Amino acid sequence: MTGRYATDSSYYVKLNAIISAYDLTKFDGPKTVAVNYNAIVSSTNFSIDSLPWGTIGYKYLEPCSNYYGKEIVVTKQTVDGQFAFISCAGKELGWVDMDALKTFSTVKASYTLPIMNSGYSIDSLPWGEPGYVHVGDTASYYGKLSKVVRETANGIYAEISVDGVKLGWIDKRAFNAAFPSYNAVVRKGNYSIDNLPWGTSGYRMLDTSSSYVGKTVTVIGKSADGAYLCLAYNGLPLGWVDYRAFESFDATVVSYTAIVSDTNFSIDSQPWGEAGYVYLDASSNYYGKEVLVTRKTANGAYAYISFAGKPLGWIDSRGLQNFSTVAVNYSLPIMNGVYSIDSLPWGEPGYTKIADAAAYFGKLATVLRESVNGAYAEVAIDGQRIGWIDKRAFSNARQVSYYAGVSGQNYSIDSLPWGTAGYQYLESTNNYLDSLVKVVAESIDGNYKLIQLNGRNLGWVDYRALAALNTKAVNYTATIRSVGFSIDSLPWGTPGFTMLGLTSSYLNTTVQVIQESVDGYYALVTLNGKTLGWVDKRCL
The missing domain is CATH 2.30.30.170 (SH3 type barrels.)
Structure with missing residues (x-):
């Protein structure tokens, strides 16, 4: 200003002295720099002000809690990096402490993929970010084409729109990202x-x-x-x-199982060599696995396969070995522990050992399938599929199915037939006196029986503890029409029978009849899968 507005040549010296003496620079406002990046309001404990908090003349505008979890744009910062000027949805808000913000790095994108997994949420921000809110589920958009407009810097989450409407952020695994386009x-x-x-x-x-x-x-x-x-x-x-x-080829619909028996073939989008076929996978990744064949080319050279419900593609038929089985449904205890439990019948290409039969010794196994030659059985134990086992593992027991009454006191119920190596005492027959149990297996010598009560395995018991009933299996429905009859643990008059209830409690109720006494006078009835007991057939 010297020489233009002031005639005093030392004017600037005097002016600076006055500014210094009265600390007038405090009225200049904070020094700032221009920036441009996105962030998330990640705290609720700060104010949004007209100027950086503490600056002379600053005014409180609103709490940052109004924008918790919102994505905002930072356009200015103080030089010391302590405060940021923010906007939300194009509206300028004011200055906020940087500790209230979390940087939110994204990458612009522009591609389209279908939503192919219904198990993920759609959120206002990438899942787990401060203040994210659940706004929908992928199940509502399954199969729909979504446009990806942004991704998180780590590539895990995508911001999407469907039919031109912005939805939110989604885990990219919802696109079945493993699918090779x-x-x-x-x-x-x-x-x-x-x-x-x-x-x-x-x-x-x-x-x-x-x-x-x-x-x-x-x-x-x-x-x-x-x-x-x-x-x-x-x-x-x-x-x-x-x-x-x-497809430019002819194929027929089939349905049978096979084993991937070779590691040297490709799995392709179309039969190998067809115009436009694309390599998808290698047979080595499924070696020894049981697959479902649903289509074959007319010449039989190629087969379309699926594994565990997932379609894989076309494979040369030479990479497969037919695997014929027979569906069955019966139960037997594993009584010989020297055999292995395998992923496939022992000796099949690619079979692998899963466990030893000894680990399930004495357990009741449900047989689901058998190999065509009858040598191997696929078993489940406690409702869980285990694998394939040599049927000789059942050799020390035989399957039976009949009902008996528990009539002997002070007999043990054991994990295995009494005296078998490793058997353990479970409880006493005294707990079940006069109860009706189902005998599902017995030792080869007939001395020990595996018993169930209402579908639950109790264990092995000496045959002398049971009073066998002379009954026959039936299966029909009937309605209880009369009152005044008892419901008993055994047919009325059988030694040890006890009354469990009265038919009056079930008048006009439809029940399932599963056993009858040989003389035809008494019936064993169940209701909704639960055994009620024996009734005189005159009440039905």
């Missing part, structure tokens, strides 16, 4: 292209495959059953179409 040529017309897999609730036709015959499209997704493919063309989403629109 590939290019393919549309071979056949007259298949509809739909917004969802054909038949899904709310699907509608968008176009037909006829519009794209001979054109190369990108397959970006596959329905859970493999029947429909999600397509894009020139970077733009098309929709869902039947997979047969890509």
Whole structure:
């Protein structure tokens, strides 16, 4: 200002002295720098002010709790980095302490994928970020094409829109990200292209495959059953179409199981060598696994396979070995521990040992399937599938099925037939005197019986503790029509029978009859799977 507005040559010296003497720089306001980045309001304990908090003339505007969990834009910071000027949804808010913010790094994106997993949430922010809120579920948008507009810097979460409407943030695993997109040529017309897999609730036709015959499209997704493919063309989403629109070969529908018996074949989007076929996987990844064959080429050279309900693709039939089994349903205890339990019948290509039969010695196994030669059985124990076992593991016991009354006192109920190596005492027959039990297995010599009560295994008991009933198995429904009859633990008059209830409690109730006395006078009835007891058939 010297020489222009002031004639005193030492004016600036005097002015600076006055500024210093009265600390007038405090009225200059904070020094700031321009920035531009996104953050999340991650605390509720700070104010939003007209100027950085503590600056002369600053005014309180509102609490930052009003924006907790919101994504905001930081456009200015104080030089010391302590305060930030923020905006939300295009509206300037004011200054806030930087400790109230968490940096939120994202990457712009622009691609389309179908939502193929219904088990994830849609949130206002990436799951786990401060203040994130659940806004929906992927189940509501299953099969729909979503446009990804941003991703988190770590690539785990994506911000999406569906049908032009922004939804929120989603875990990228909801896209079935493991699906390898590939290019393919549309071979056949007259298949509809739909917004969802054909038949899904709310699907509608968008176009037909006829519009794209001979054109190369990108397959970006596959329905859970493999029947429909999600397509894009020139970077733009098309929709869902039947997979047969890509086939130029004839195939027949089949249904049988096989074992992947070779490691040297590819699994492809179409039979190997077909125009546009794409490598998807290697047979070595499924060696020794049991797969389901659902289609075969007309010449039988290639088979379409699925594993554990997941469609895999086409494989050379030479990579498979047929695996024929017979469905069965019976139970026997494992009574010989020297055999292995395997992923497949012992000796089948790729079988692996899972456990030893000794680990389940004495346990009651439910047999689900048998090999065609009858040598091996697939078993479940306590409702859980275990694997395949040599049927000789059942050799020291035989399956039976009849009812008996517990009539002997002071006999032990044991984990294995009494005296068998490793047997353990469980409880006494005294706890079940006069109860009706089901005998499901017995030792080969007949001296010990495996008994159940209401479907629950009790253990092994000496045959002398039981009063066998002369009954026959039946299976029909009946209605209790009369009062005045007893419901008993054994047919009325049988030694040791006790009264359990009266038919008057079940008048006009429909029951299931599962056993009858041989003379036809008494019936064993159940209700909703629970055994009630024996009744005189005159009440039915």
